[in-house]
Amino acid sequence: MENILQFIQDNLPWLIEHKYVFIFLGVAVEGINTTILAGFLASIGAVALWPAFLLALAGQIINASGWYTVGYFAGSKPIDKWGRKDEKSRRIIEKVEHYFKRYSGRAIFIAHITWSLTIATMVMAGSFKYNFKKFTLYNFFGSSVWVLMVFFVGYFFGQSYRYLFDYFKNIIIGILFLGGAIAVGYILKMIFRLVYVRFLFFNERLKKLHYKMRDHLNNFFSDKNSENGNNKNLS
Template sequence: MSVTSTIVEPVLNFSGIPAYALVGGLAFGEAAVFCGFLLPGETAVILGGVLAYRHSVSLTVMAMVVVAAAITGDSVGYEVGKRYGHRVLGSRVFAKHQNAIAGGQHFLHRYGGRAVFLGRFTAFLRAVMPGMAGAAQMPYRKFLLFNALGGLIWGLGFTLLGYLAGASYHRLEDYAGKVSQAILVAVIVGVAVFALRRHRARSRLTAPLPAHETTAPDAVAPQAEG
């Protein structure tokens, strides 16, 4: 059993309002406090779906709580990033994650709103992407559009997956974790390839031209009039 499962499995002992509050709080806290790699929001959402399968909560209400908490938490993370983003991301807490942060920043710079949407489906980027968007001064309306779309699909999707998985949610948790890691690796590799190509293109543009190309052609002497 993973450490994440050990932390959040007590959720399965909850029902009603306490269950909604706990699952929603974990979904909210991922981006709101920049701790998504510590707060197991995605696993908690899956377990929220399992609770619905066990009839401890309503599937519809749980999905609504998760979506609202995800979107609201990201909006808080955006505001925190807008005011303190560079300071927070450069702190000791993120010292071991600077490569992933740099990759996320390049990803955001290149793809804008699409990066916000895709970041929702990667554990680490889900935690830091809203703050990065705020620090990059992305217009809030644009951020909210892509964030809400991602939060809607993510919240409904993982709650429903937990419900359909039922007692087999452990397999689903492991699968979701592997997919999330694969997406993050693909983002980092893609950004690295893009940066390398851009560097080579700039090198070609700034390279000195051969001597025969830099020599001005001789002026053509005008023909004498007959």
């Protein structure tokens, strides 16, 4: 294990010297890759577990709050410019917008834990001037679950590398394990995004079906009432 730590010390000394600052700023600016790296470094003993986790959580909360601020002052312009580039993107953003208007807090939480459309949702929350205290609450819980999941991916791969270290005392293997952790993170992100988008479209279809059935029932009972009224008049 000393090999990988020595490699970091020799080639990335600034990472060792300012490791906790790097984790906080890295997650606040970038997100997923730094969080996975933090979990990996914690598992091999390069950083302390809880400080790394808490700083990653703080960085993620700051990241989401930053995008909320962008939406608060810029309105929907960022979403209109970057989120509606084509027909498919436009439809997805519209579904997110409709869902947010109905379930604002739930939308913020789900956007975090599914790693999907997070920036768009946070900007949307700001542009709608969603209550900041409520936003902070949902942001905290959503960020906590997100960081826990992503941090665990890095930690798991780091632990796997530690178990195999006795057989493969090679820095390249450690880098491959870290790369594998990042790849798994992005695969999970793609899967969660797909599930979330399908859920939004399914939810919209379900709502339309509900309205259609309600209209049919209203028409049915109104026709029945009309028939009963006509029968009474005839009698």
